Amino acid sequence: xxxxxxxxxxxxSLGLSACSGGLFNQNxxxxxxxxxxxxxxxxxxxxxxxxxxxxxxxxxxxDRVLFAVDTSTLTDVGRATLAQQASWLxxxxxxxxxxxxHADEQGTREYNLALGARRAAAVRDYLVxxxxxxxxxxxxxxxxxxxxEVCSTEACYSKNRRAVTVIGAGATS
Amino acid sequence: MxxxxxxxxxxxxKLPNEIDACGGxxxxxxxxxxxxxxxxxxxxxxxxxxxxxxxxxxxxEPLRIELDNPNIEPLPFAAPNFVAETAGADQFAADxxxxxxxxxxxxxxxxxIPKEAFISNITSFDSPVQFADxxxxxxxxxxxxxxxxxxxxxxxxxxxxxxxxxxxxxGEGLQFVGSTDGWRRMAHKVADAVYSRITGExxxxxxxxxxVSESGPKNARAKRIAIMDxxxxxxxxxxxxxxxxxxxxFSPNGNRVIYTSYETGFPKIYVLDVGTVSRxxxxxxxxxxxxxxxxxxxxxSVVYSLxxxxxxxxxxxxxxxxxxxxxxxxxxxxxxxxxxxDGSRIVFExxxxxxxxxxxxGANGGEATxxxxxxxxxxxxxxxxxxxxxxxxxxxxxxxxxxxMNTDGSGERLLTASFLDEGPTWSPNGRVIMFTRETSGEGGxxxxxxxxxxxxxxxxxxxxxxxPSWSPLLK
Amino acid sequence: xRLPALSAALMLAAWSGPALADEDxxxxxxxxxxxxxxxxxxxxxxxxxxMFVSLDLKPDGTFGADDIIWQENRGGTExxxxxxxxxxxxxxxxxxxxxxxxxxxxxxxxxxxNLVFVLNEEPSK
Numbered sequence: 001x002x003x004x005x006x007x008x009x010x011x012x013s014l015g016l017s018a019c020s021g022g023l024f025n026q027n028x029x030x031x032x033x034x035x036x037x038x039x040x041x042x043x044x045x046x047x048x049x050x051x052x053x054x055x056x057x058x059x060x061x062x063d064r065v066l067f068a069v070d071t072s073t074l075t076d077v078g079r080a081t082l083a084q085q086a087s088w089l090x091x092x093x094x095x096x097x098x099x100x101x102h103a104d105e106q107g108t109r110e111y112n113l114a115l116g117a118r119r120a121a122a123v124r125d126y127l128v129x130x131x132x133x134x135x136x137x138x139x140x141x142x143x144x145x146x147x148x149e150v151c152s153t154e155a156c157y158s159k160n161r162r163a164v165t166v167i168g169a170g171a172t173s
Numbered sequence: 174m175x176x177x178x179x180x181x182x183x184x185x186x187k188l189p190n191e192i193d194a195c196g197g198x199x200x201x202x203x204x205x206x207x208x209x210x211x212x213x214x215x216x217x218x219x220x221x222x223x224x225x226x227x228x229x230x231x232x233x234e235p236l237r238i239e240l241d242n243p244n245i246e247p248l249p250f251a252a253p254n255f256v257a258e259t260a261g262a263d264q265f266a267a268d269x270x271x272x273x274x275x276x277x278x279x280x281x282x283x284x285x286i287p288k289e290a291f292i293s294n295i296t297s298f299d300s301p302v303q304f305a306d307x308x309x310x311x312x313x314x315x316x317x318x319x320x321x322x323x324x325x326x327x328x329x330x331x332x333x334x335x336x337x338x339x340x341x342x343x344g345e346g347l348q349f350v351g352s353t354d355g356w357r358r359m360a361h362k363v364a365d366a367v368y369s370r371i372t373g374e375x376x377x378x379x380x381x382x383x384x385v386s387e388s389g390p391k392n393a394r395a396k397r398i399a400i401m402d403x404x405x406x407x408x409x410x411x412x413x414x415x416x417x418x419x420x421x422x423f424s425p426n427g428n429r430v431i432y433t434s435y436e437t438g439f440p441k442i443y444v445l446d447v448g449t450v451s452r453x454x455x456x457x458x459x460x461x462x463x464x465x466x467x468x469x470x471x472x473x474s475v476v477y478s479l480x481x482x483x484x485x486x487x488x489x490x491x492x493x494x495x496x497x498x499x500x501x502x503x504x505x506x507x508x509x510x511x512x513x514x515d516g517s518r519i520v521f522e523x524x525x526x527x528x529x530x531x532x533x534x535g536a537n538g539g540e541a542t543x544x545x546x547x548x549x550x551x552x553x554x555x556x557x558x559x560x561x562x563x564x565x566x567x568x569x570x571x572x573x574x575x576x577x578m579n580t581d582g583s584g585e586r587l588l589t590a591s592f593l594d595e596g597p598t599w600s601p602n603g604r605v606i607m608f609t610r611e612t613s614g615e616g617g618x619x620x621x622x623x624x625x626x627x628x629x630x631x632x633x634x635x636x637x638x639x640x641p642s643w644s645p646l647l648k
Numbered sequence: 649x650r651l652p653a654l655s656a657a658l659m660l661a662a663w664s665g666p667a668l669a670d671e672d673x674x675x676x677x678x679x680x681x682x683x684x685x686x687x688x689x690x691x692x693x694x695x696x697x698x699m700f701v702s703l704d705l706k707p708d709g710t711f712g713a714d715d716i717i718w719q720e721n722r723g724g725t726e727x728x729x730x731x732x733x734x735x736x737x738x739x740x741x742x743x744x745x746x747x748x749x750x751x752x753x754x755x756x757x758x759x760x761x762n763l764v765f766v767l768n769e770e771p772s773k
Contacts, residue, residue: 072483098438105593105611106568106571106593107552107568108509108522108529108552108553108566108568108595108596109419109420109553109595109596109640110420110464110465110478110508110509110522110552110553111506111508111509111522111524111529111552113419113440113462113464113465113478113480113485113508114478114480114485114506114508115506117462117480117483117485118483118506121482121483122483125482125483138439138460139482140438140439140440140462141440141462141480142417145394145417145419146392146393146417147391147392148392149392150390150391150392150614150615150617151614151615152592152613152614152617233756233757233760235702235760235761235762236673236674236677236757236758236760236761236762237674237761237762237763237764238674238675238677238678238681238761238762238763238764239678239763239764239765239766240678240681240682240685240763240764240765240766241765241766241767242682243682243685243686243687243735243765243767244682244683244685244686244687244688245686245687245688245691246686246688247688248686248688248689281688281691282688282689282691282692283688308745311742313686313738313742336734336737336738338738338741338742338745339713339737339738339741340713341713343734371689371731371734372689372690372727372731373689373690373725373726373727373728373729373730373731373732374692374727374728374731604692625691625692626692626694627691627692627694629691
């Protein structure tokens with residue numbers, strides 16, 4: 001099965017944090033066969049995602065979970081996503097992950113850093129509970145420094161209160 | 174910066190006649206005169222006796238009035254161009270007067286009388302002042318000065334301050350010697366002396382601010398540590414914009430800056446030497462993140478937040494390295510620590526009660542006392558340099574405020590309100606607070622603002638800036 | 649800057665006698681000083697400062713700089729007290745630069761005046 005590198009397009013459409021780009025090799029892959037399970041708004045029009053691809057992880061499973069205001073408690077939806085993330089990580093054992101915790105802008109800088117750390121840790125702890133080795137993951141908080149949405153209403157805030165599992169290759173440092 | 178101010182001590186809380194002499198750089202040159210108030214006290218004692226005697230003899234009580242409704246209007250002052258005493262000093266003569274006037278006006282406590290209104294000018298620094306000319310334009314204070322150039326790009330600046338209506342000089346004249354590059358600092362020093370003699374408080378103009386310079390869109394904002402004079406001039410960058418940098422803080426002597434950087438991809442604390450712009454990582458415990466650092470008043474240790482897993486606690490470590498000491502061990506968020514000026518206590522924020530609130534504990538940890546009890550959430554506490562107040566960020570009903578409270582939590586006063594105000598820092602004299610104000614929406618941006626602790630005189634200081642930290646008065 | 653305790657006590661004794669002066673006379677003098685009393689220099693001071701000065705006037709309502717005498721003060725730091733005195737002195741000097749306008753026939757009643765200036769509310773005990 002040949003793979004095409006469409007990392008640029010995919011990461012752009014998903015608005016992945018640019019900060020993580022330099023840390024891990026985001027060698028997203030696009031499968032050329034199988035059932036079409038890509039999400040609707042992907043700009044890639046041909047083919048479907050290979051289940052072992054990072055693009056599949058990012059888009060089909062979902063690389064992020066969202067949180068309510070000032071909490072780091074996983075929602076039911078979040079746990080379902082993380083269960084699939086764990087399953088993917090348990091299948092694709094050569095990959096590592098950095099889990100980024102983020103907060104919306106409605107908070108002070110320091111508190112939001114600590115809150116982002118809690119969110120990232122909540123995800124990491126859940127993945128560990130699902131059998132993913134602790135040593136394959138690292139957490140980082142960005143507080144409110146890297147919002148993905150820029151408006152100042154709940155519509156944006158709800159998407160900014162997130163923890164993103166960023167897949168990379170190789171051992172964690 | 175190569176001003177020859179090395180021996181000058183901060184002038185905070187000086188009486189008008191008590192300006193520290195400073196070997197070589199700062200000199201009194203006026204003859205030592207009797208302290209004006211001392212002269213009066215001899216009169217006081219004799220007149221008290223006389224008035225007791227007179228009231229008994231004449232059975233006539235003095236007329237008594239009580240006034241408790243003062244006006245609060247900026248004090249009108251005149252700052253004519255300094256007298257250029259050598260060829261080539263003309264530009265300095267005008268620039269010095271301009272910056273002195275701007276400093277005083279910025280404080281909100283003074284109002285400059287425009288030069289067009291002047292009836293006469295100061296053409297000789299040592300000639301007697303024609304007070305009638307300054308009374309006629311209602312100047313209550315008059316700042317006169319002279320400047321001369323000397324060898325090796327040096328200038329000599331002298332000034333005097335007069336109370337126009339009492340026709341008295343306030344304090345002795347002062348002289349500063351410095352390099353031509355440092356002329357702004359000499360103007361700030363003059364303004365500090367004027368401010369101090371009229372308000373009875375130390376000044377704050379000869380100071381710098383380290384902050385985060387911001388550019389670019391909200392979701393990919395570039396941040397650099399930068400340093401500027403308190404008034405936004407002389408801006409210099411200390412880091413590149415390659416990694417996110419946050420919340421720089423000055424060391425007590427202003428020589429070093431401690432800040433958080435994502436240089437490695439993870440938040441870590443760095444110490445930067447302002448003079449050489451060299452930096453080193455302070456804290457690099459594997460698998461942890463550290464942020465919110467602040468120096469102890471002795472400059473030898475640093476208190477900061479360290480996150481292990483989901484938990485953020487406070488730690489202290491020596492600037493020279495060595496093992497960190499853990500100050501808190503709660504499963505909750507403990508961050509934004511700030512020392513009391515005597516170094517004995519630390520104020521910080523914690524959500525151990527369920528919401529962000531302020532707590533005070535000893536400098537080595539231990540039992541903490543909650544001091545904030547109002548509505549809403551409280552964060553980023555900073556102890557005032559005078560030790561009497563704590564400034565903080567308050568979040569309530571979707572608005573952010575900068576406020577101050579007594580160190581026991583009483584007497585809370587909110588000074589500002591906006592979509593997002595945060596991160597107060599104190600002026601060296603404890604009278605002004607600078608902070609970050611961020612506007613909302615897609616085009617939202619950060620601006621440094623300042624406000625007096627009375628809540629008056631809100632001003633924008635610099636666009637595209639956040640996380641200010643005010644230096645002590647420069648030496 | 650503090651006065652010796654004995655003289656302070658004497659001054660209080662001199663100052664706190666029954667007020668015989670005509671209230672209208674007090675109001676007249678007060679009205680002439682208050683427009684010039686500007687405490688902007690103390691705008692950031694929230695402490696209570698109480699300052700008592702005496703003012704000796706000539707029959708034409710004028711006075712010299714030495715006729716304004718700092719008698720007593722309470723509250724504030726030493727620096728704030730001095731700054732407060734400067735605001736008081738400036739107020740009297742500015743508004744009285746041409747002499748105060750008071751009825752000449754009652755000169756005995758206003759030749760010696762005690763002026764009390766109060767900044768901020770006295771903290772409740």
